[in-house]
Amino acid sequence: MAKPIVAIVGRPNVGKSTLFNKIAGKRIAIVEDEPGVTRDRIYTEVEWLTHQFTLIDTGGIEPESEEIIPAQMRRQAELAIETAHVIVFMVDGRQGLISSDREIADMLRKSKKPVLLVLNKVDTKEQSAHLFDFYELGIGEPIEISSALGLGIGDMLDEIVKHFPEEGMEDYDEEVIKVAIIGKPNVGKSSIINKILGEDRVIVSNIAGTTRDAIDTPFTDGEDQYVFIDTAGIRRKSKIKEHVEKYSVVRAIAAVERADVCLLVIDAEEGVTEQDKKIAGFSHENGKGLIIVINKWDLIEKETNTMNQFTKDIRNELSYCEYAPILFVSAVTGQRMNKILEKIKFVANQNAMRIPTGTLNEVVGEAMLLNQPPSDKGKRLKIFYATQASVKPPTFILFINDRELMHFSYQRYIENRIRENFGFEGTPIRFINREKAGGDK
Incomplete structure (x- = not known):
């Protein structure tokens, strides 16, 4: 099932990257108080309520500028707009409406995509003094938020997911x-x-x-x-x-x-x-x-x-x-x-390959005999049991005594042993390390 794509667009320095990082839950985009810092598009996977989607952050659009970097940033945003299912058009609620906002709004109307007009930097419970000016853009009712403080973001996400396709975005049979x-x-x-x-x-x-x-x-x-x-x-x-x-x-x-x-x-x-x-x-x-x-x-x-x-x-x-x-x-x-x-x-x-649990555990057990699991401060890693949880990609759960003892290099060793025995050519493999309840630590 394909995930919907949401693009955040707007002129430079309105707080797009701050919003992106707040939703993503981690600092991904570079945030500096200087226009043009986010020159490369950044993307992340987001889950809100029961919906999953891909969020794209873009460089600021400067409609009139012919300088090469702003021109490239505008092209990034245009491509994000073409690809997105929903567009978040961010403006500065503190500064108010300026000519660049009008020009970007014209571009977005031509896209025929759902557009949410978001007023950022509204850092108090009071309405932005410029709120009603933005109605003239003809994009709908503005949503007031503060990216920095996290105010209003939940309401904004509620509005975003309302515009996702109601039916699945994939209509091909499983065997295709x-x-x-x-x-x-x-x-x-x-x-x-x-x-x-x-x-x-x-x-x-x-x-x-x-x-x-x-x-x-x-x-x-x-x-x-x-x-x-x-x-x-x-x-x-x-x-x-x-x-x-x-x-x-x-x-x-x-x-x-x-x-x-x-x-x-x-x-x-x-x-x-x-x-x-x-x-x-x-x-x-x-x-x-x-x-x-x-x-x-x-x-x-x-x-x-x-x-x-x-x-x-x-x-x-x-x-x-x-x-x-x-x-x-x-x-x-x-x-x-x-x-x-x-x-x-x-x-x-x-x-899409699935390995029987018994066969998988034989391979993991043999791997541990050939190369003893790592230890730290007298405590040794134990893998009690392994099972395949899903396919596309093949995902394995390892029930272990202590996550801290599962070093990346040993997990790579287990992966290599699995590949040697079963193939999995052309596909990544995922591991989930789960501490066994009541397991011997």
Whole structure:
């Protein structure tokens, strides 16, 4: 089930990052009393009442500025607006209405998305002296809050969730494998999809995805059903020739949320960039199956160990995704393109694999015999029992005597033993360490 996306937008220095951190419950965005500090979009997962959603913080919009950094920040916000299901338009209730607010309001009205007008910095129980001025924006009744003090935020969240779709945002059968094509612009995402679909596949239809930016392409291959979620066609509204790489994370957010497997497409000539790391990280954090596709491999001059060295470099740069298989392909020549669908099906099955409890405990028990658990101050870690709680991603509960004794390195050792015995190629694995009630400490 895809989560709705909520974007916080507004001009610089109205308190967007402070609100973001307050809702997220931790300091994520940089907060300084200086316009333009939040230059990169930040996102976090939020739960309010029974609703889960993704919250996006954006850099401030400066509609008239043509300076390169404000222009890039405006583009970030535009992409967040395109991707979001609900938009929180924040203004300064202390300063009052200014021309930039009017221009941003015009932009938001054109989006046809639900917009909540939020007056921040109302730090007392008294109404803002400027409250009624904001009605002229024509966006609806303003909601007064104080991000810094936490006033009114619950009421604002209540209003946000009212605008979420009443029915589920996912309408595909469970057996349909949903594949997100993610990566920076111009790495060949659309070419890869076209090549796969061009090989005697039955394309069902092209239908709009959960946002107007993504195109869903359902198709069948024999008895297998797939849907490609392609974000490559997002419109580039900005006329400014800025670097678009840094905005590709927001393109990935909606697609990754809905996918079972992500294809991270990387340009062979460029190698792994910082933006690739961010996009891969989003797939990893969301527990999705991941395949790394190195496109344009035909353009690389080959020597004896070229592929091995390239693989080593990728593993170093994306060390947290060591489980992800790597395919070297060319959408132009068709090199190894026939391997992609086969690998997608395999990774989807790995992501949904369930291990019998008895078999799992045999492997964990053997792992402890081969490598004794760590101890601290005379107390040794004990793993009493292990069970698999869920799939997509595979999640295991370890019943132990003391969480403090479960060192990260030993948990990684247990994970590696599980992978050696059962595979789980292409999928992250999650662990929940639970202290056994009445267990021997």
